[in-house]
Amino acid sequence: MGxxxxxxxxxxxxxxxxxxxxxxxxxxxxxxxxxxxxALFAALLLLAMFGLTGSGGPFARAxxxxxxxRVDYPAIARWHTSDDLRVTFAGNATTHTxxxxxxxxxxxxxxxxxPRPATSTTLAxxxxxxxxxxPDAGVSASVFVTPLNVGWMDYAVRIDGGASQEVRTLVLP
Amino acid sequence: xxSVFRGAAIYVIMLIVVRLSGRRTLxxxxxxxxxxxxxxxETTQQALLGDDFSISNAVILIxxxxxxxxxxxxxxxxxxxxxxxIDGTTTVLISKGEPDWRAMARARVQIGDVLxxxxxxxxxxxxxxxxxxxxEASGNISIIPAGAGK
Numbered sequence: 184m185g186x187x188x189x190x191x192x193x194x195x196x197x198x199x200x201x202x203x204x205x206x207x208x209x210x211x212x213x214x215x216x217x218x219x220x221x222a223l224f225a226a227l228l229l230l231a232m233f234g235l236t237g238s239g240g241p242f243a244r245a246x247x248x249x250x251x252x253r254v255d256y257p258a259i260a261r262w263h264t265s266d267d268l269r270v271t272f273a274g275n276a277t278t279h280t281x282x283x284x285x286x287x288x289x290x291x292x293x294x295x296x297x298p299r300p301a302t303s304t305t306l307a308x309x310x311x312x313x314x315x316x317x318p319d320a321g322v323s324a325s326v327f328v329t330p331l332n333v334g335w336m337d338y339a340v341r342i343d344g345g346a347s348q349e350v351r352t353l354v355l356p
Numbered sequence: 357x358x359s360v361f362r363g364a365a366i367y368v369i370m371l372i373v374v375r376l377s378g379r380r381t382l383x384x385x386x387x388x389x390x391x392x393x394x395x396x397x398e399t400t401q402q403a404l405l406g407d408d409f410s411i412s413n414a415v416i417l418i419x420x421x422x423x424x425x426x427x428x429x430x431x432x433x434x435x436x437x438x439x440x441x442i443d444g445t446t447t448v449l450i451s452k453g454e455p456d457w458r459a460m461a462r463a464r465v466q467i468g469d470v471l472x473x474x475x476x477x478x479x480x481x482x483x484x485x486x487x488x489x490x491x492e493a494s495g496n497i498s499i500i501p502a503g504a505g506k
Contacts, residue, residue, distance in 0.1 A: 192436065199451045201488050206445040209437070213444070214462045220376035263406060356365075
């Protein structure tokens with residue numbers, strides 16, 4: 184292939200008389216890459232179907248629990264996309280508390296909560312929310328959050344003063 | 357800063373996906389492909405803008421996208437291999453009247469597509485009236501009739 188001024192290349196003349204730059208070898212390599220790409224697309228869609236890219240699916244959420252209750256939290260979340268922590272308190276107390284670590288407060292923007300907590304208190308490391316329950320009424324609460332950053336978010340939750348549960352959420356861009 | 361990263365990320369991802377989807381996807385604007393293009397445009401809009409609908413964000417994104425386009429055009433000019441990777445290369449489907457079946461299968465081109473191009477471009481009726489058929493990087497098929505250019 185000859186080159187003229189200004190770096191403009193002149194395609195070669197093939198044996199069959201056609202003047203075209205067809206780069207057969209590069210095209211064959213690309214076809215292999217293309218098919219690998221399709222396999223990758225299919226794999227990503229499968230991951231999405233199983234919840235490994237967030238927004239629903241069997242593996243999008245995880246649970247930690249102890250005698251005080253359970254926390255259903257997003258294992259995979261998406262940046263700037265609303266998600267929620269679902270807390271179920273055990274026992275028949277009329278007051279329940281949910282504590283989240285400062286890492287949680289730094290990682291997520293806390294939106295609304297259902298039901299609305301009776302009190303919100305800042306702690307040395309995080310925040311405490313107090314929910315009231317009627318007599319013999321179970322309490323479940325949802326805390327709606329929006330991830331502020333991308334990556335692995337490690338934080339802790341504690342229900343009714345029980346053991347602190349270390350949890351991790353992967354926030355995808 | 358986030359706007360630039362968003363714009364660059366979406367541009368690169370779209371470039372990769374469109375390239376890996378094959379050239380026929382680019383040239384065959386059937387009704388399905390048209391709908392696909394519209395939906396993809398809507399899908400990327402939110403990812404580009406996020407929750408920032410300011411004029412400043414729009415300007416930065418537009419400049420980012422055009423800037424990448426200009427940068428890549430310079431890269432392609434100085435690195436021919438980059439041009440092949442980014443834009444693809446031509447593929448000769450029929451040479452001197454003989455179809456390259458493997459190339460056609462790999463490029464997912466049917467004989468009907470070649471005949472359609474032959475009819476549209478030159479009014480040719482049969483395969484044996486075609487000397488060369490070239491799948492261009494754009495996804496279009498160029499037809500050189502038998503006896504042309506002699």
